[in-house]
Amino acid sequence: MAWLRVCFLALVGVVKSVDLACTDAEPQSPRDVTPGYTGDLATRYEPYGEEERRNFLQANLHFHLGAEHKNVGEYDQAPPSGDLASTVAPGLFCNPDALSPAEKAPYNFQHCKNVSVGLTYEFHWVFSSGAPGQLADDGSEGELGIADGLGGAFARTVNADVVVRGQVCLIYNNASLDTAAKIEADYADFLTKWRSPSAGQAVKYVGSTTGSSYNDNVCSPAEVNWHVDLKCCKLSAQAFDRTCQAMYDEGLREDLKPKGSRPPVDRRWVADVTFPLQPVCEIPFREGNTN
Secondary structure, three states: OHHHHHHHHHHHHHOOOOOOOOOOOOOOOOOOOOOOOOOOOOOOOOOOHHHHHHHEEEEEEEEEEEEOEEEOOOOOOOOOOOOOOOOOOOEEOOHHHHOOHHOOOOOHHHOOOOOOOOEEEEEEEEEOOOOOOOOOOOOOOOOOOOOOHHHHHHHOOOOOOHEEEEEEEEOOOOOOOOHHHHHHHHHHHHHOOOOOOOOEEEEEEEEEOOOOOOOOOOEOEEEEEEEEEEEEEEEEHHHHHHHHHHHHHHHOOHHHHEOOOOOOOOHHHOOOOOOEOOOOOOOOOOOOOOO
């Protein structure tokens, strides 16, 4: 069964023995999610929605410098000039003019690495049918069973179904969050839950894993059901740092800093349709449920 192990390792990014040409690949991500934008590749099935996602377990949370996806009028700007606090490949950005001078004030991050106020990050919550789930003890993956990278998504099966929530956020300094209780309320368990989009403000589509190792020539072999918020959210630096603290407490180390962004892929490699994502009520993560 050596071939099975090689396939598994290739899927989770530990090894990549042969590059997959985009001409041979299924629909890719990230993509332009601007309403009305269409790709050239046929969608073979309707992607999983929120009801299905709630049956999966969270495997990871990570974030990219800039938006990997694109939505004209929301997150479509070129990277700003100057210090991006990181050397990884940047994606697209929200309009920084949405922030007041006070909201642009620097913040001393204690837990997140190589991040800055005024910049845009795309957060990815990875849910999988193959995730390990909660651990019975204080193992290295922590209480939730989440881990750095995508390996946890395939921990129990090599052909796992994967749902990834993507949310693009502009980071601002909220000086009014001057107590731990206020920060905790604003954080609102961002480790496991995104800022729930309003009805009609999110889409789902069939795509792939992302990251700066792929482009319009070399494509990802791993399929993903994507849920993407169409709006640029504002996330306080305080809540962002609290999220990284929670990630650290769960055993994550490498994902406390931003990953590089893959540019939106050419429409030749994009699914022909997106579907509206119908929101459902969020349920806080507790032992015994899967959110």
